[in-house]
Amino acid sequence: MSSIRIGPAAVLAGALVAGSAYADLPHDEIGQAKLPFPPEPHRAYIVDMEFDTMVATRVSVVDADSLRMLGMISTGGAAPATLSHDGRTVFTADLFYSRYTRGTRTDVLTAWDTSTLEPAWEVEIPPKRASTIVQRYGLTVSDDDRFVYVFNLTPATSVTVVDVQARKVAGEVALPGCILNYPAGKRRFASMCGDGSLLLVTLDDAGQEVARDKVKLFDPDHKPLIERGIANAGTYHFVTLDGVVQGVDLGGDKPRVLEPWSLLTDAERKAGWAPGGWQLLAIAPKLGRLYVLMHPEHQPHMWEDPSTQVWIYDLATHQKLGTLESPNPIWTLHATGDDKPLLLGGNIEGGLEVFDLTTGKHLGTKPKAAKTAVQILSH
């Protein structure tokens, strides 16, 4: 039983008899969908921890314009994901057990082709990958896509450096007392430490540590920062539990701690407003704006709670420009990097909320984009 290709001729033949009796519809040919390259700027990758099982997890790929699913990536054990800067690769740091919930553990870094959504290659990494609610800066890429940094937590903390070019582990960098890895340029990453400093580790072209420095950033006892910051052109922006933005420029040779500024007026603070959420910060680089998930009637223990309120700030002037309101409580934010940017919010039922940042309009909700949407990425 051979298949007949559906070509323009067949469609035309059908059209000629439309309205009355049709010729038999032709046999179909089975195909395989593929995504375009370069990737569309509004293609969203939603990291889905599937909290109700958390073994075989996924990254949902959704077109935020049409609110349609484009495909998915199958991951292992609440895997973090990150994108290469050249748009060609999704990296996931997967944890597999031979009997799914038990047996022999195998950790791998998997490189997925962004067009075919197939694994291009994988490399086994030390069985130390951190298992946390997935967040930015658990898995990152150097600016030139040469190295991938995997955060480990056993609970001793370290980073596994994977050489993307050689497709092998270059080494492991110990990070005593520090967490996560905030990439800075081609050969450096920072890590946030319990003493309120940033640890800066510099690598050579072989991925080996050649220098480490520390810079004091915050007071962890009296003004704790939320570790889930957001980067923009070499500068990281963090927010304190009570709404003060603390920037640090890691783009130069030496880190430069920026002047702190407040998200809130005294009146707003007194009225009970404060930041809170999971990935509670987003930056639209082409607009130079910062988006912050804000709570009314905030209490300290709500610092990771969802909200429907997003406040908009000018990154240069620190002025509040307005607010966005989501129809459903959201927990994790991401803004796209193009010049007609969208704000993407992962809502608490796994749906994706989409806002046009040029007009400030809520464009729609894609329900069931994920089961547990914890992080959103785009190229």
Place this chain on the structure above:
Amino acid sequence: MSSIRIGPAAVLAGALVAGSAYADLPHDEIGQAKLPFPPEPHRAYIVDMEFDTMVATRVSVVDADSLRMLGMISTGGAAPATLSHDGRTVFTADLFYSRYTRGTRTDVLTAWDTSTLEPAWEVEIPPKRASTIVQRYGLTVSDDDRFVYVFNLTPATSVTVVDVQARKVAGEVALPGCILNYPAGKRRFASMCGDGSLLLVTLDDAGQEVARDKVKLFDPDHKPLIERGIANAGTYHFVTLDGVVQGVDLGGDKPRVLEPWSLLTDAERKAGWAPGGWQLLAIAPKLGRLYVLMHPEHQPHMWEDPSTQVWIYDLATHQKLGTLESPNPIWTLHATGDDKPLLLGGNIEGGLEVFDLTTGKHLGTKPKAAKTAVQILSH
């Protein structure tokens, strides 16, 4: 920091000061729950396919009296489950991939201890296990617990015979044109064939086939049986799509096809009643009653649809004794084997519906007993 055992003395000490100032609560000791042996007759094992992922699946263990969860068994790839007759073992036929959704496939039969819910042993089986919506008679045990029969579908059909005593595969029995395995005594099982016959395979004590016979049971073209029957004391009861019960006694040396009888009067049939569901039949052996999931306004394509209606029949007289009504549509039935039996129904949202079959009362619903409850078992 050592822990202090909480004993009667500590509790007493607390009680003495109750009402005013308490002594500090003592440090706790961490324990491990274990289930009693022999197992309670109302302990329900709910096979959960987790249709929304279907990779790392589970069997939920629930106390149908208290509607509380007792624990769970982690399975692989929509695994079928069955219980040994001695109450000591849950067998699951698991399918694992080295990368969860891809990579190297490993099929195993896993034997779980019913008290600890830990795997006692496993044996690798040929990578042929049928992947279907889980049902009775995909995985069964010989009456003396010596052999486990695993149904294979590649789409060629066969049974893998596992020797429980030797903990190894005894062999494979080809079943051309036939499906599933309905155990009959210690060394025989039946399989239902597309030509309307039952194939009977007899094994020796080494698990090798020594005889095969066929008996005509039904007319697959004009009076198709639903393959999901139910056994009682060596006799299997099936129902046709239009509500005729067909029994076959496999307890003796030769199979004996019983006289068919109708679930429905002509008036009931005319009014639109017909059987339908997934595991649509249950038998409470101590009451000698058959329970059938029935549809009002039935159409042929609804033969696997859920319903809220259960009709009750006397197995000896074939008289309809009454009906049960579920608050939620149910899809899969099971009756417990004790003399105060419960009817357990898996509802379409994964909840467990519990009926007292002595009084006919609906006792309650355990919501979220599973994600996709496809089969229920008890000792």
Place this chain on the structure above:
Amino acid sequence: MKLLDRLFERSTRRVAETTSRRAALARIGSWIVAGSALPLLLPIDRVAGRALAAETGKPGDPGDPNSCDYWRYCSVDGFLCTCCGGTVTSCPPGVEVSQVTWIGTCRNPADGKDYIISYNDCCGKQSCGQCACTRNDSEQPMYRPFNNNDINWCMGAKSQVYNCTLAVIRGVAN
């Protein structure tokens, strides 16, 4: 794979014969739309006439392939690939089509003809979870396996892990 391929082709022919009889019974009946919990959920009402709208944009192939009421889905049980990054006849990116499949017979409301539809499963990633749809218009018990949709037909792919289902025209039923 080649063996399975041939077995499938043989069976499809056999099935084509046996289903033409059943095709006479083909009805555009009610059906089931699955929610997140189960392959089977509550019946929904059919939107009369909707299936006749030429939403595919293909003449003679009316209806919305993203909807469970599209005519080709008369015997589907699973997630619609059209909602998962694929199309009616294309697997989503990175998901492999199974070479063995089950067969349904569906009446095309545009020409009144009964078509043989193969419901090829796409495999190698876990359940897509979108547009779950179960309709059993021409389904038969499992001893007629090639007419049965309770089987995971990923058995004909490199990985048995099920993602979503296509609805592929294989010919006219009579």
Place this chain on the structure above:
Amino acid sequence: MKLLDRLFERSTRRVAETTSRRAALARIGSWIVAGSALPLLLPIDRVAGRALAAETGKPGDPGDPNSCDYWRYCSVDGFLCTCCGGTVTSCPPGVEVSQVTWIGTCRNPADGKDYIISYNDCCGKQSCGQCACTRNDSEQPMYRPFNNNDINWCMGAKSQVYNCTLAVIRGVAN
């Protein structure tokens, strides 16, 4: 395992010091009950006084351990083992307790004292899925890992796969 054990014990002591300061702020505030979709869901209202009922049957340890509002759960994030076949201090059958853990400080409404609670995760079977509960009364950012509940603390068990969480009294906070 022994190394982790010792690291845990060291850290617990350190944490006990740093949290006694925070314990002064201990509040019996609102909290979050997670549904099936997310560790965090909408806040529910607190039933006033309920936490004072001696539902555990243990003098001085009031409340219902099957409920997210039980006092020991003030910093939990996960599924309550009491709803999964275990107890407040016992893992369900076949699930192994993790030897490393995070620490919270909770005020016992019966005696007004702040207790150090270790939230040991039970591991080796996938998420129990029952009684999801998230309360962050004494949680701190991840650079204080032993006060952070966003970490899967199954790292101290044979399998990292998370099933449910205990709430174990380790001592009084001051």
